[in-house]
Amino acid sequence: MVVAVHIDIHSLKIDLGEALADLAQRPVASILSTLGISIGVAALVAMLSIGEGAKEQALKQIVSLGMNTIRMEDNLLQVLKQDRQIANVTQGITNEDIAFLESWLQHRAELAWYYRRDQVTAFGSRRQVVITALGVSPLWSRLEGITIAEGRPLSELDAQGARRCLIGSAIAVELSLFVGESLRVDNELCTVIGVLAPRGALLTEGTGLSTLDFDRSVVFPIRAFGGLQRSRRYQGVIVKYMGTEEEEILSLSRELKQLLSDRHRGILDVRVVAPITLLKEARDTQRLFSAVMGAIAGLTLLVGGVGIMNIMLANISEQTREIALRRAVGADANRVLTLYLSHSCLLTSLGSIAGVVLGVIMALIVQAAAGWAVAFSLFGITIGPVFALLVGLVFGFYPARRASRLNVASALREA
Numbered sequence: 324m325v326v327a328v329h330i331d332i333h334s335l336k337i338d339l340g341e342a343l344a345d346l347a348q349r350p351v352a353s354i355l356s357t358l359g360i361s362i363g364v365a366a367l368v369a370m371l372s373i374g375e376g377a378k379e380q381a382l383k384q385i386v387s388l389g390m391n392t393i394r395m396e397d398n399l400l401q402v403l404k405q406d407r408q409i410a411n412v413t414q415g416i417t418n419e420d421i422a423f424l425e426s427w428l429q430h431r432a433e434l435a436w437y438y439r440r441d442q443v444t445a446f447g448s449r450r451q452v453v454i455t456a457l458g459v460s461p462l463w464s465r466l467e468g469i470t471i472a473e474g475r476p477l478s479e480l481d482a483q484g485a486r487r488c489l490i491g492s493a494i495a496v497e498l499s500l501f502v503g504e505s506l507r508v509d510n511e512l513c514t515v516i517g518v519l520a521p522r523g524a525l526l527t528e529g530t531g532l533s534t535l536d537f538d539r540s541v542v543f544p545i546r547a548f549g550g551l552q553r554s555r556r557y558q559g560v561i562v563k564y565m566g567t568e569e570e571e572i573l574s575l576s577r578e579l580k581q582l583l584s585d586r587h588r589g590i591l592d593v594r595v596v597a598p599i600t601l602l603k604e605a606r607d608t609q610r611l612f613s614a615v616m617g618a619i620a621g622l623t624l625l626v627g628g629v630g631i632m633n634i635m636l637a638n639i640s641e642q643t644r645e646i647a648l649r650r651a652v653g654a655d656a657n658r659v660l661t662l663y664l665s666h667s668c669l670l671t672s673l674g675s676i677a678g679v680v681l682g683v684i685m686a687l688i689v690q691a692a693a694g695w696a697v698a699f700s701l702f703g704i705t706i707g708p709v710f711a712l713l714v715g716l717v718f719g720f721y722p723a724r725r726a727s728r729l730n731v732a733s734a735l736r737e738a
Contacts (some may be wrong), residue, residue, distance in 0.1 A: 341662065341666075343669065349634075349638075352634055352637075353634070353670065355630070356630045356631055356633065356634035356670060357627070357630075357631075357670050357671070357673055357674030357677070358627070358630070358674070359623065359624070359626045359627025359628075359629070359630045359631075359674075360624060360627035360628075360630075360631070360670070360671050360674030360675060360678060360711050360714070360715075361627075361674045361675075361677040361678040361681060362623055362627070362678070362681075363620050363621070363623035363624035363626070363627050363678065363707070363711065364620075364624070364674065364675050364677075364678025364679060364681075364682060364707035364708060364711050365677075365678040365679075365681035365682035365685060365707075366616075366619070366620040366623055366682070367616075367617065367620035367621075367624075367678075367682065367703075367706065367707040367710075368678065368679055368681075368682025368683060368685075368686070368703060368704060368707050369682040369683075369685040369686045369689070370616040370617075370619075370620065371613065371616065371617070371700070371702075371703035371706070372682070372683070372686040372697050372698060372699050372700075372703050373686055373689055373690075373695060373697055374609060374612050374613055374616060375697075375698040375699075375700055375703055376690075376695060376696035376697040376698040377609075377695065377696060378605070378606075378609040378698075379696065379698050380696040381605045381609075382602065382605060382606075384525070385598055385601045385602050385605060386598075386602070387468065387522075387525065388525060388598035388601070389466070389467075389468065389561075389563065389598060390567075390572075390598060390599050390602065391563060391564045391565075391566070391567055391572060391599075392466065392561055392562060392563050392564070392597075392598060393432075393561075393562040393564065393572065393575060393576045393579060393595065393596070393597050394532060394559065394560070394561055394562075394594075394595075394596045394597075394598070395416065395559065395560040395561075395562070395579065395583070395593050395594065395595050395596075396532050396533060396558065396559045396560075396593065396594045396596070397415045397416055397556055397557065397558045397559065397592070397593060397594075398415075398591065398592050398593055398594045399413070399414075399415040399556065399592040413587040413588065413590050413592050414555065414556055415556030415557070415592055415593070416436070416556050416557040416558075416559075416560060416593060417555065417556055417557070418555075420557075420583065420586060421434070421436055421557070421560070423582075423586065424560070424562070424579075424582075427582065428562065430565070431564065431565055431566075431575075432562050432563055432564045432565060432575070433462055433466060433562070433563045433565075434460075434462065434560065434561070434562055434563075435459065435460045435461075435462040435463040435465075435466045435467070435560070435561045435563075436459075436460050436463075436545075436557045436559065436560045436561070437457050437458060437459040437460065437463055437545065437557060437558060437559050437560075438457065438458035438459075438545060438548050438557060438558055439455065439456070439457055439458075439533075439535075439558035439559065440455070440456045441455050442455075443455065443456045443508060443509050443541075444508075444509060445494065445498070445506060445507065445508045445509075445541060446506070446507040446508075447497075447498030447499065447500060447506065448498075448499075449499075450497065450498055452494060452497050452498060452539070453539075454491070454494060454508070454539050454540060454541050455535065455536065455539060455540045455541070456508055456509075456540070456541050456543065456548075457540055457541070457542045457543065457548075458543045458544070458545040458546075458547070458548025459477070459542055459543070459544070459545055460545050461477075461479060461544075463542075463561065464476050464477060464542075466561045466563045467561065469489075469519060469537075469542075470519070470520040470522070471489070471517045471518070471519065471520065472492065472518050472519060472520040472521070473495075473501075473502050473517060473518040474489075474502035474515070474516050474517030474518055475516055475517050476489070476517060477489060477516070477517075477542065477543075477544050479544075481516065481544050481547070482544035482545070482546035482547050485513075485514060486511060486512065486513040486514070486543065486547045487513060487514050487515075487516045487543075487544070487547070488506065488508070488513040488514070488515060488516070488541050488542060488543050489515075489516065489517045489518070489519055489541070489542040490506065490515055490517075490518055490519065490540075490541050490542075491518075491519050491536070491537055491538040491539050491540045491541070492518060492519055492520065492521040492522075492538045493521075493536075493538035493539050494538070494539060494540075494541065495515075495518045500515055500518075501515070502515055502516060502517065502518065503515065503516075506541070508541055513541075513543065513547075519537055519538070519540075519542075521538055522537040522538060523536065523537070523538060524536040524537070524538075525537075532594065532596055533558075562575075562579065569599055572597055572599050573597055573599065573600065576595055576596075576597040576600075579595055580593075580595040583595070617706075620707070621710065624707075624710060624711055624714050625714065627671075627674065627711070627714065628714040628715065628717065628718035629718065631667055631670050631671060631714070631715055631718050631719060632718040632719065632721065632722060634670070635663060635666065635667055635718075635719055635722035635723070636722050636725075638663075638666070638722075639663065639722055639725060639726045642726075643729065646659060646726050646729050647729060650729065656727040656728065657727070659723075659726050659727040659729075660723045660724060660726070660727040661723075662723075662726075663719065663722060663723035663726050663727075664716065664719055664720065664723045666719070666723075667715045667716065667718070667719020667720075667722070667723065668712060668715050668716065668719065670715060670719075671711045671712055671714060671715030671719075672708070672711075672712065672715075674711065675707060675708035675711045675712065676708075678707060678708070678711070679704060679707065679708060682707070683699065683704075686699070
């Protein structure tokens with residue numbers, strides 16, 4: 324058995340050596356025949372890497388919303404655009420709604436709510452910037468997953484006495500502010516007690532929720548927000564469910580939506596979004612994207628397979644006499660079949676290697692030029708070459724089988 328394996332490996336080395344020599348004799352034809360394979364593999368690697376990067380970025384942002392949270396946001400202004408009379412019926416998210424939700428949820432979930440005012444001017448000692456001002460309830464920082472880079476978080480005592488605030492990392496840099504220094508927001512003066520860790524903006528595209536950039540926000544205790552407040556209604560509520568079961572979270576989301584609709588006389592002036600549904604939608608979208616892109620790249624590989632078959636048939640036509648001589652001196656049909664399958668696999672392997680390199684370069688160029696996230700995975704790198712090798716075997720089998728079944732006597736006479 325050991326000898327047999329040694330002979331097979333030795334024969335394979337000989338076949339690959341002959342295939343390389345043949346490719347070296349026809350460099351232009353060989354390159355052109357592998358071009359389709361290279362392009363197909365490159366497209367597959369690049370698209371899967373870009374898609375994987377986009378998925379990871381989207382999932383990271385969605386997860387940052389909290390998988391066991393439900394977010395409610397004021398939608399009254401959009402409703403009023405359709406019917407101004409609604410202002411006489413509902414006032415958006417009010418103190419009464421908050422009290423009702425706290426009573427109804429009891430120990431099943433935690434609740435935080437906030438005021439929000441956008442496009443507010445904040446003044447430092449020498450510069451000014453446009454920020455988002457937030458007045459938040461005591462649990463907001465914990466439910467929102469806020470991390471303090473410098474200083475300390477807000478406490479109940481900060482709502483009393485002198486006004487205190489937290490500032491986003493971008494504001495701290497642009498206004499050169501440090502903990503303990505003063506900041507004027509609109510006409511309200513406050514003391515900075517903490518700087519938020521860099522976090523960027525919450526993912527809100529396609530959710531119906533407003534964008535919130537934590538790095539450009541100033542956060543106050545809700546009771547100290549008075550001078551910046553422009554309406555009685557709250558702009559948002561965060562509900563953190565104590566359980567982790569997906570169906571329970573979705574069920575609670577539906578119940579909250581119905582309860583608020585009933586309290587507001589059927590007017591949908593509050594958006595209710597469960598981030599866990601966004602995660603499912605993002606995964607479904609990614610699967611569809613990967614399937615479509617994979618199908619397109621697969622078609623390119625099939626076209627490349629046709630090119631492999633063409634050059635193999637051309638080679639066999641040119642080497643008819645050589646094949647006949649091999650058979651005449653004792654080479655069996657399987658030996659010839661293996662030789663030309665090795666040739667086909669070598670072509671696709673070389674094309675695949677070039678395709679992987681080209682695909683990685685393409686993905687990195689897209690990342691640098693467009694700023695898109697890119698993530699390389701073992702699956703994304705190997706699926707192209709594996710599929711290409713299968714294409715090489717399938718499309719190389721017919722020419723190889725044709726060579727192995729060559730009529731020796733007829734071929735020698737014609738030669």
